[in-house]
Amino acid sequence: MAGWSEKILDIDLRTQTYxxxxxxxxxxxxxxxGRGLGARLLWDMVGPEVDPLSPENVLIFTNGPLTGxxxxxxxxxxxxxxxxxxxxxxxxxxxxxxxxQFKKAGYDVMIxxxxxxxxxxxxxxxxxxxxxxxxxxxxxxVFDLTKKLGQNNNKRNVLCIGPAGENLSRVxxxxxxxxxxxxxxxxxxxxxxxxxxxxxxxGKDRPAINDPERFKFLLYETRKLLAASPLxxxxxxxxxxxxxxxxxxxxGALATRNHQQTQFEGADAISGEELTEKYLVKxxxxxxxxxxxxxxxxxxxxxxxxxxxxxxxxxGAQCGIDDLPAIIExxxxxxxxxxxxxSVGSTIACxxxxxxxxxxxxxxxxxxxxxxxxxxxxxxxxxxxxxxxxDGSLRLATKYGHxxxxxSAKGMEMPAYDPRGMQxxxxxxxxxxxxxxxxxxxxxxxxxxxxxxxxxxxxxQGKSSFVILHQNVSAAIDSLVICKFxxxxxxxxxxxxxxxTVTGIQYDTGELTRVGERVWNLERLxxxxxxxxxxxxxxxxxxxxxxxxxxxxxxxxVQLEPMxxxxxxxxxxxxxxxxxxxxxxxxxxxxxLVRN
Amino acid sequence: MPHVKLFANLRTLAGTKELSIRGSTVGAVLxxxxxxxxxxxxxxxxxxxxxxxxxxxxxxxxxxxxDVEVNEQDIIAVFPPIAGG
Numbered sequence: 001m002a003g004w005s006e007k008i009l010d011i012d013l014r015t016q017t018y019x020x021x022x023x024x025x026x027x028x029x030x031x032x033x034g035r036g037l038g039a040r041l042l043w044d045m046v047g048p049e050v051d052p053l054s055p056e057n058v059l060i061f062t063n064g065p066l067t068g069x070x071x072x073x074x075x076x077x078x079x080x081x082x083x084x085x086x087x088x089x090x091x092x093x094x095x096x097x098x099x100x101q102f103k104k105a106g107y108d109v110m111i112x113x114x115x116x117x118x119x120x121x122x123x124x125x126x127x128x129x130x131x132x133x134x135x136x137x138x139x140x141x142v143f144d145l146t147k148k149l150g151q152n153n154n155k156r157n158v159l160c161i162g163p164a165g166e167n168l169s170r171v172x173x174x175x176x177x178x179x180x181x182x183x184x185x186x187x188x189x190x191x192x193x194x195x196x197x198x199x200x201x202x203g204k205d206r207p208a209i210n211d212p213e214r215f216k217f218l219l220y221e222t223r224k225l226l227a228a229s230p231l232x233x234x235x236x237x238x239x240x241x242x243x244x245x246x247x248x249x250x251x252g253a254l255a256t257r258n259h260q261q262t263q264f265e266g267a268d269a270i271s272g273e274e275l276t277e278k279y280l281v282k283x284x285x286x287x288x289x290x291x292x293x294x295x296x297x298x299x300x301x302x303x304x305x306x307x308x309x310x311x312x313x314x315x316g317a318q319c320g321i322d323d324l325p326a327i328i329e330x331x332x333x334x335x336x337x338x339x340x341x342x343s344v345g346s347t348i349a350c351x352x353x354x355x356x357x358x359x360x361x362x363x364x365x366x367x368x369x370x371x372x373x374x375x376x377x378x379x380x381x382x383x384x385x386x387x388x389x390x391d392g393s394l395r396l397a398t399k400y401g402h403x404x405x406x407x408s409a410k411g412m413e414m415p416a417y418d419p420r421g422m423q424x425x426x427x428x429x430x431x432x433x434x435x436x437x438x439x440x441x442x443x444x445x446x447x448x449x450x451x452x453x454x455x456x457x458x459x460x461q462g463k464s465s466f467v468i469l470h471q472n473v474s475a476a477i478d479s480l481v482i483c484k485f486x487x488x489x490x491x492x493x494x495x496x497x498x499x500x501t502v503t504g505i506q507y508d509t510g511e512l513t514r515v516g517e518r519v520w521n522l523e524r525l526x527x528x529x530x531x532x533x534x535x536x537x538x539x540x541x542x543x544x545x546x547x548x549x550x551x552x553x554x555x556x557x558v559q560l561e562p563m564x565x566x567x568x569x570x571x572x573x574x575x576x577x578x579x580x581x582x583x584x585x586x587x588x589x590x591x592x593l594v595r596n
Numbered sequence: 597m598p599h600v601k602l603f604a605n606l607r608t609l610a611g612t613k614e615l616s617i618r619g620s621t622v623g624a625v626l627x628x629x630x631x632x633x634x635x636x637x638x639x640x641x642x643x644x645x646x647x648x649x650x651x652x653x654x655x656x657x658x659x660x661x662x663d664v665e666v667n668e669q670d671i672i673a674v675f676p677p678i679a680g681g
């Protein structure tokens with residue numbers, strides 16, 4: 001069937017063997033691809049008895065029916081696994097070129113099971129799979145390794161872990177195409193636990209498209225829509241995502257010094273405007289992307305992609321640091337070592353607060369830009385203070401007796417948006433299936449930027465419906481898979497037309513949103529099966545009890561309880577956050593109810 | 597005079613990050629801002645009103661009522677269309 005390759009590649013690292021078999025197309029119709037398909041497969045393969053870092057956990061790499069078609073931003077792919085950081089279901093999603101190449105190799109899914117006795121890397125050339133000894137590559141950093149294994153953007157693409165993944169840091173990322181990241185939740189540690197250093201892929205065939213003529217027209221129309229939107233044609237290419245720094249600070253919703261404040265006096269010094277003026281070399285793009293939001297920046301020490309807004313915030317405002325070159329260098333170092341910038345920055349901030357308050361014996365202090373690089377190195381290699389920080393802020397803060405100082409939800413460090421100034425974002429973090437994350441829906445559009453229209457960011461009543469819509473649409477887009485920024489110029493209704501044109505299966509808008517809802521509910525069921533419950537749908541006490549004493553969000557805490565009750569009701573879940581049987585029937589997830 | 601802060605490409609067009617502008621309401625301040633910096637008008641205004649996606653805050657609070665009165669302690673921030681996440 002067009003869109004899908006209808007093929008799963010299933011690799012066993014223990015025996016260094018593989019097999020291929022057909023993708024269940026009914027499953028594909030219901031879960032589409034990417035995050036959705038990954039969640040559905042993980043449900044069957046990894047139960048509550050499995051330790052995330054044991055050989056029994058799996059890595060499920062998925063693309064979607066739009067991946068590699070050439071539709072705008074159709075470069076993305078996912079990895080699904082059980083998170084070693086949170087213990088929840090995890091999917092991490094990345095752009096670049098590797099996902100497109102993986103699709104062109106002829107697979108929808110690659111499952112990686114078991115653990116190799118010795119370090120190994122895998123080479124996929126269309127239908128030829130080769131296992132190579134990686135003993136001499138073990139220990140290499142990402143940039144050198146990517147080059148050594150022959151990265152060539154449109155022909156051969158490298159996905160790998162750095163030292164952080166080898167050392168099983170629970171905030172280790174998997175990197176692809178040198179500087180793109182499957183970042184959050186520690187998938188790099190899962191890959192490291194399998195002794196798998198890299199997966200290199202070469203493809204050849206673009207996926208088949210059911211109606212090529214209509215597809216050409218949709219490409220043309222999408223190009224026009226993206227060019228007509230000031231967001232995708234000007235805002236993102238001109239200043240990148242870091243342009244959000246000043247507005248978040250302006251409205252008092254920029255988490256600062258481990259969320260002790262909501263405004264940072266140094267925000268302008270680390271803003272998109274400053275980055276563009278002083279450090280930007282050029283823009284860069286993922287495959288088939290006309291938006292080009294990626295910054296390519298340079299300091300005296302480093303040159304490369306980034307930083308994005310969240311990374312700049314994590315090493316900047318969250319650590320009380322206004323030294324932009326040091327932040328750019330910290331971002332680059334994380335990419336080279338294979339670390340998630342958000343979790344690393346926020347974990348360092350947590351350590352700074354623990355140390356300043358005398359709970360932890362270290363010299364880490366807010367504002368010390370010179371401490372970033374050595375601390376990041378120490379985390380990747382589990383050296384000195386880094387051994388405490390390498391597993392994220394919750395484990396760190398718990399070790400020192402102050403778990404309340406971890407700015408995380410379900411153990412995943414939250415990004416830049418302080419939810420005391422954005423009530424919906426608070427509900428979103430608390431209910432996110434992979435923990436504190438802005439990529440499982442993001443209320444910054446509705447609550448800050450007025451996209452598609454502005455809603456009162458302090459409003460509580462009625463907020464759950466917006467959060468649910470964002471979550472469902474996000475899950476649908478992550479299953480196609482395309483970049484969420486496309487949605488800033490192209491309405492999500494349009495994506496159903498593209499999917500129908502590519503696959504030949506008629507999806508209307510409602511059905512695509514329903515796919516997102518189905519994925520969200522399945523992820524929820526997975527977490528319930530793991531033992532998560534209503535008590536885990538919460539936020540750090542600071543955000544629930546300590547109101548900012550100054551700035552535009554002065555006096556506000558997150559009013560979580562009423563929003564959560566409304567959210568459960570609106571989702572069709574019971575008062576404990578368990579999907580009701582009727583809802584599961586409606587979503588064609590009834591068989592999961594039996595097995596839950 | 598109320599204080600006006602400019603962001604993103606508005607800074608380049610106006611040649612400054614911030615300035616003080618006369619006016620007793622948010623709308624009057626913006627009108628005077630555009631009068632002093634005509635290049636900003638193309639970004640900010642359309643058919644006599646604000647263009648879509650322009651964000652105005654008064655002391656950090658989103659503002660769509662241009663008749664709100666302002667005084668010299670007030671800070672008006674003006675953002676062109678921006679995006680990210």
